[in-house]
Amino acid sequence: MKPDLIQIRRDLHQIPEPGFEEFQTQKYILSFLESLPQDRLELQTWRTGVLVRITGKNPRQTIAYRTDMDGLPLTEQTTLPFPSRNPGYMHACGHDLHMTIALGLIHHFVHHPVDDHLLFLFQPAEEGPGGAEPLLQSDEFQRWKPDQIYALHIAPEHPVGTVATRPGILFANTQEIFIQLQGKSGHAAYPHLAHDMVVATSQLVGQLQTIIARNINPLDSAIITIGKLHAGTKENIIAGEALLEGTIRTLSTESMELIKKRCQSIVQGIEESFQCKGTLTWGSNYCQVYNHHRLTQEFMDWTRSETNFQLIECQEALTGEDFGYFLEQIPGMMFWLGVDTPYGLHHPQIEPSEDAISVAIELMSRYLTHVASSK
Numbered sequence: 125m126k127p128d129l130i131q132i133r134r135d136l137h138q139i140p141e142p143g144f145e146e147f148q149t150q151k152y153i154l155s156f157l158e159s160l161p162q163d164r165l166e167l168q169t170w171r172t173g174v175l176v177r178i179t180g181k182n183p184r185q186t187i188a189y190r191t192d193m194d195g196l197p198l199t200e201q202t203t204l205p206f207p208s209r210n211p212g213y214m215h216a217c218g219h220d221l222h223m224t225i226a227l228g229l230i231h232h233f234v235h236h237p238v239d240d241h242l243l244f245l246f247q248p249a250e251e252g253p254g255g256a257e258p259l260l261q262s263d264e265f266q267r268w269k270p271d272q273i274y275a276l277h278i279a280p281e282h283p284v285g286t287v288a289t290r291p292g293i294l295f296a297n298t299q300e301i302f303i304q305l306q307g308k309s310g311h312a313a314y315p316h317l318a319h320d321m322v323v324a325t326s327q328l329v330g331q332l333q334t335i336i337a338r339n340i341n342p343l344d345s346a347i348i349t350i351g352k353l354h355a356g357t358k359e360n361i362i363a364g365e366a367l368l369e370g371t372i373r374t375l376s377t378e379s380m381e382l383i384k385k386r387c388q389s390i391v392q393g394i395e396e397s398f399q400c401k402g403t404l405t406w407g408s409n410y411c412q413v414y415n416h417h418r419l420t421q422e423f424m425d426w427t428r429s430e431t432n433f434q435l436i437e438c439q440e441a442l443t444g445e446d447f448g449y450f451l452e453q454i455p456g457m458m459f460w461l462g463v464d465t466p467y468g469l470h471h472p473q474i475e476p477s478e479d480a481i482s483v484a485i486e487l488m489s490r491y492l493t494h495v496a497s498s499k
């Protein structure tokens with residue numbers, strides 16, 4: 125019997141969890157897998173992730189397909205009748221669809237096995253702190269190390285039935301940045317007796333943006349986004365402390381190094397100017413997603429000639445994805461899947477079209493069959 129994939133997506137949508145805490149999600153995936161015929165299915169768990177291997181009929185190699193699993197710390201504002209049941213968390217980056225597609229593919233391939241082994245990776249913590257790197261190093265992954273690897277990511281801006289990718293760089297290098305400023309709090313009426321961290325912070329945010337505007341070659345794209353800023357406790361108390369959290373994105377590793385050095389200098393300058401202590405901490409960083417040229421070209425040519433889906437050769441984007449770590453070691457590629465919604469990734473109102481699930485399953489069941497069959 126065919127699984128109700130729409131219901132599966134809705135169930136998963138209701139249980140978004142932080143990275144490496146995807147306990148309900150892992151349980152849900154394992155219980156789905158238990159309901160399938162077991163003769164070709166092998167399972168391993170790794171932390172909150174799951175590795176599923178479907179034994180090939182005449183295996184020469186292993187072809188992998190990876191999905192991410194975690195939600196985002198956002199309060200959902202959709203009108204969906206199946207909103208998140210985990211307060212303050214939401215699947216706002218499509219990982220609920222990504223997992224559903226992977227489960228649909230597993231269901232397909234246990235009933236229609238191919239020659240090669242197929243490995244499905246449910247990887248935790250893509251939004252942070254990053255599950256790909258430690259998964260790659262794990263014994264569980266090394267035991268079934270694949271020869272090729274594929275993944276997709278939903279794309280709000282493209283219509284359903286559209287697939288977008290490019291050979292070479294697809295997503296950016298990323299680096300999380302955390303800055304703490306410690307000054308001296310005081311009464312709002314006595315600024316000369318305090319060291320105000322709200323004023324220091326507003327200068328800091330502005331100065332960080334000048335790195336992109338004034339230090340980076342305009343032809344080499346880069347971004348600094350400060351996504352979280354906290355300072356102070358009350359309108360009439362001068363804030364003695366501030367905390368900024370952000371992310372840096374670059375297309376080149378040289379620009380990333382330059383930006384990191386400039387951030388250090390600017391924080392030192394703020395310390396001098398505002399008589400405060402600045403502590404800069406680097407969080408997790410992801411390498412770029414660099415699609416294998418030949419495999420990507422083959423995927424694009426095949427999609428154009430063998431399907432009715434629209435294939436777009438897109439520009440690179442400054443999104444980040446720790447799938448890049450897989451591609452550093454294993455030939456493969458990632459592509460965007462159109463889900464047609466006016467709200468972007470990470471928006472609390474994003475409502476990706478569920479019609480994209482069957483598109484992805486049709487596309488990838490056929491493509492993985494093509495790749496994993498003896499010619």
Ligand SMILES: CC(=O)N[C@@H](CCC[C@H](N)C(=O)O)C(=O)O
Pocket residue numbers: 217250251252277298299300370371372408410442443444445446469
């Ligand atoms: C596809 C996507 O939205 N990925 C995330 C990856 C986050 C990387 C890391 N936590 C950071 O913020 O630098 C993205 O924000 O692009």
